[in-house]
Amino acid sequence: MIKQSMLVVLAHPDDESFPLGGTLAKYAALGVQITLICATKGEAGIPSLPQEKVALLRERELRAAAAVLGLSEVRFLGWKDGELAKVDESIAIQQLLPILREIHPQVVITFGPDGISGHPDHIAVHHWTAAAFDEADLPAKLYYIAPSEATMQGCGVIPTTEITGGPTVGIDIGDYRVTKVQAAQCHASQNPPFPGDPETEAEQVACHEYFVLARPIVQAISTDDLFNIWVKQEVSHERA
Numbered sequence: 001m002i003k004q005s006m007l008v009v010l011a012h013p014d015d016e017s018f019p020l021g022g023t024l025a026k027y028a029a030l031g032v033q034i035t036l037i038c039a040t041k042g043e044a045g046i047p048s049l050p051q052e053k054v055a056l057l058r059e060r061e062l063r064a065a066a067a068v069l070g071l072s073e074v075r076f077l078g079w080k081d082g083e084l085a086k087v088d089e090s091i092a093i094q095q096l097l098p099i100l101r102e103i104h105p106q107v108v109i110t111f112g113p114d115g116i117s118g119h120p121d122h123i124a125v126h127h128w129t130a131a132a133f134d135e136a137d138l139p140a141k142l143y144y145i146a147p148s149e150a151t152m153q154g155c156g157v158i159p160t161t162e163i164t165g166g167p168t169v170g171i172d173i174g175d176y177r178v179t180k181v182q183a184a185q186c187h188a189s190q191n192p193p194f195p196g197d198p199e200t201e202a203e204q205v206a207c208h209e210y211f212v213l214a215r216p217i218v219q220a221i222s223t224d225d226l227f228n229i230w231v232k233q234e235v236s237h238e239r240a
């Protein structure tokens, strides 16, 4: 059996734990090889400290969170936090292409065009990853992290309509909420919203994390698994 692998491309340390920590923990526990690419070391995240110090601290925090989540590998692209919108997109795409070809993931996850929070770094990473994904032309699926309001829904509530840009997949993370909280707590420098005991804090975490299927372009799918989708309706037109 081919080892399943997932590539996650994000901008800052902590982007992995809050929106999709439960999903990452779940697939890692299922044996999926997960590689996280982080464009920056988040060195703009503590304005009162020198950036070199912050970069070291936040890299350590991210590696600790990755260990909690069970990720296989963390790599940094080496760009400057807060300045990704100024990066020459073709250079960033050329960084991602060999990684995509080396890892050959079946699933790639990044931000959607909204960057979740509208953060320009997130939006830049979205453009790089989508462009590299299309150029690499792998038989893989590309998902965007769904906007955060979707993750506010509680246990047992799955969205019935698409959230944005494509069909939505809700991943049940009920068994991984404590792990998600523990990973978020590794990012202590960013004051995670979970100050207390992970078991107690996990009770306020929603039971699903949501993703939008961006490639292949289809209208409707049925699934609760990012790797296995059943296409209910193809889209006939070519993508723009």
Ligand SMILES: [Zn+2]
Residues within 6 Å of the ligand: 011, 012, 015, 119, 122
């Ligand atoms: Zn971020």
